[in-house]
Amino acid sequence: MMKHMLSLYFVMGSVDCTKNPLVVLDEAIEGGITMFQFREKGKGALTGLEKYRLAEQLFERCRARNIPFIVNDDVDLALALQADGIHVGQEDEAAERVRDRIGNKYLGVSVHNLTEVKKALAAHADYVGLGPIFPTVSKDDAKQVCGLTMIEHIRAHEKHVPLVAIGGITEQTAEQVIKAGADGIAVISAICRAEHICEQTKRLYEIVMRTKQEG
Ligand SMILES: Nc1nc(C(F)(F)F)ncc1COP(=O)(O)OP(=O)(O)O
Ligand SMILES: [Mg+2]
Numbered sequence: 229m230m231k232h233m234l235s236l237y238f239v240m241g242s243v244d245c246t247k248n249p250l251v252v253l254d255e256a257i258e259g260g261i262t263m264f265q266f267r268e269k270g271k272g273a274l275t276g277l278e279k280y281r282l283a284e285q286l287f288e289r290c291r292a293r294n295i296p297f298i299v300n301d302d303v304d305l306a307l308a309l310q311a312d313g314i315h316v317g318q319e320d321e322a323a324e325r326v327r328d329r330i331g332n333k334y335l336g337v338s339v340h341n342l343t344e345v346k347k348a349l350a351a352h353a354d355y356v357g358l359g360p361i362f363p364t365v366s367k368d369d370a371k372q373v374c375g376l377t378m379i380e381h382i383r384a385h386e387k388h389v390p391l392v393a394i395g396g397i398t399e400q401t402a403e404q405v406i407k408a409g410a411d412g413i414a415v416i417s418a419i420c421r422a423e424h425i426c427e428q429t430k431r432l433y434e435i436v437m438r439t440k441q442e443g
Pocket of ligand 2: 317320
């Protein structure tokens with residue numbers, strides 16, 4: 229279940245969108261995303277009631293189409309919305325504490341190496357987000373690029389961990405990311421910046437699912 233949900237994981241906030249985020253999400257859902265993460269951060273990000281209201285509207289769209297809705301960083305917002313889960317990084321609220329606060333909601337943790345994967349599993353994370361795999365334009369404080377070899381290294385030591393790769397992944401690189409051992413790709417600009425979002429999402433979905441089926 230989790231490994232399917234991670235197949236095409238759309239991560240977005242208002243700052244990533246050149247048009248209405250609600251329309252962007254509608255088109256991405258139409259194109260076949262399997263999970264959505266509300267990540268409202270960076271220069272110009274919404275805060276307070278505006279952020280809450282946008283999250284609520286995006287969540288409504290996901291709920292209507294049974295797409296899991298995950299909140300990035302903001303545990304209080306995730307709990308207030310009764311979101312399906314929360315994603316935290318190494319510098320956010322400790323995963324162990326988040327797990328205590330959210331019960332059996334989905335918990336995702338950002339990781340950059342095998343040590344952090346093991347720590348996330350010890351905190352009972354449901355999945356790990358590994359990256360940045362390639363250079364990214366969506367995260368101004370991104371750590372050093374991990375590359376495909378880190379996916380292979382982690383998969384070799386943690387055969388079953390649900391792992392989604394993130395960071396600069398495009399239509400051209402999605403196949404090699406799955407072949408390296410990821411259960412899915414997390415994308416921001418590959419969908420947000422597409423001229424035709426639904427068609428681009430469909431292409432990403434087809435590449436990922438075909439490559440996963442080829443095994
Ligand atoms: N939002 C994310 N989602 C994933 C996903 F799982 F979707 F691949 N992986 C990593 C991140 C990065 O989260 P962010 O809050 O920007 O940075 P940090 O990890 O430093 O907290
Ligand atoms: Mg974070």
